[in-house]
Amino acid sequence: ILNVEQSPQSLHVQEGDSTNFTCSFPSSNFYALHWYRWETAKSPEALFVMTLNGDEKKKGRISATLNTKEGYSYLYIKGSQPEDSATYLCAFSNTGKLIFGQGTTLQVKP
Amino acid sequence: GAVVSQHPSRVICKSGTSVKIECRSLDFQATTMFWYRQFPKQSLMLMATSNEGSKATYEQGVEKDKFLINHASLTLSTLTVTSAHPEDSSFYICSAQQTWTGTNEQFFGPGTRLTVL
Numbered sequence: 045i046l047n048v049e050q051s052p053q054s055l056h057v058q059e060g061d062s063t064n065f066t067c068s069f070p071s072s073n074f075y076a077l078h079w080y081r082w083e084t085a086k087s088p089e090a091l092f093v094m095t096l097n098g099d100e101k102k103k104g105r106i107s108a109t110l111n112t113k114e115g116y117s118y119l120y121i122k123g124s125q126p127e128d129s130a131t132y133l134c135a136f137s138n139t140g141k142l143i144f145g146q147g148t149t150l151q152v153k154p
Numbered sequence: 155g156a157v158v159s160q161h162p163s164r165v166i167c168k169s170g171t172s173v174k175i176e177c178r179s180l181d182f183q184a185t186t187m188f189w190y191r192q193f194p195k196q197s198l199m200l201m202a203t204s205n206e207g208s209k210a211t212y213e214q215g216v217e218k219d220k221f222l223i224n225h226a227s228l229t230l231s232t233l234t235v236t237s238a239h240p241e242d243s244s245f246y247i248c249s250a251q252q253t254w255t256g257t258n259e260q261f262f263g264p265g266t267r268l269t270v271l
Contacts, residue, residue: 048197075258076258076259078258078259078260080262085163085264086264087158087261087262087263087264087265088247088262090259090261093259133197133198135198137258140203140258141188141200141203141258142188142198142200142249142258142260143200144190144197144198144199145197146195146196146197147197
């Protein structure tokens with residue numbers, strides 16, 4: 045059974061704090077690692093699709109790194125803002141399917 | 155671009171009734187659509203994969219006669235929960251894929267909360 049683990053499950057930070065989450069995934073048969081941002085009552089929004097070991101991607105204040113050999117990815121948010129409050133999902137892709145972690149729910153207090 | 159809608163967003167029904175959920179890709183053609191289910195405090199679990207014009211492929215443990223999937227066009231897939239029971243109460247969400255890119259990039263609808271009384 046392929047397992048994707050995310051930690052922490054939830055996180056409360058103050059506005060302006062920087063934070064990071066972890067996604068662990070199987071290191072064999074790797075195709076891609078996806079990060080999604082999911083706000084309540086909205087569709088999950090794709091943040092990054094990462095395919096190469098050592099990949100680093102950035103979108104504004106959010107960045108992500110990928111280590112396929114050891115099976116982990118980090119998502120970083122620099123200077124968190126209240127609008128960053130959401131659940132962040134990672135998903136491991138192989139054989140044409142996405143296998144999701146449980147998500148990390150971030151709450152940013154003003 | 156790449157917008158997926160899902161309807162209804164919320165449905166409450168009586169035990170024994172059937173419920174249909176629609177998933178539409180609004181600005182692209184989706185060769186493949188996926189249906190997921192999420193129970194409280196759990197991850198999104200893939201239920202089935204559907205390709206336009208062919209039968210859906212169900213994941214292990216998902217009853218195909220219970221969860222009927224139709225993908226009749228490149229922009230519409232439907233999930234019908236037949237003879238729904240309280241244990242079918244869950245959050246159902248669809249996603250759509252344009253063409254196989256090797257990364258399995260999927261675009262998601264906003265989901266449907268089903269409550270069976």
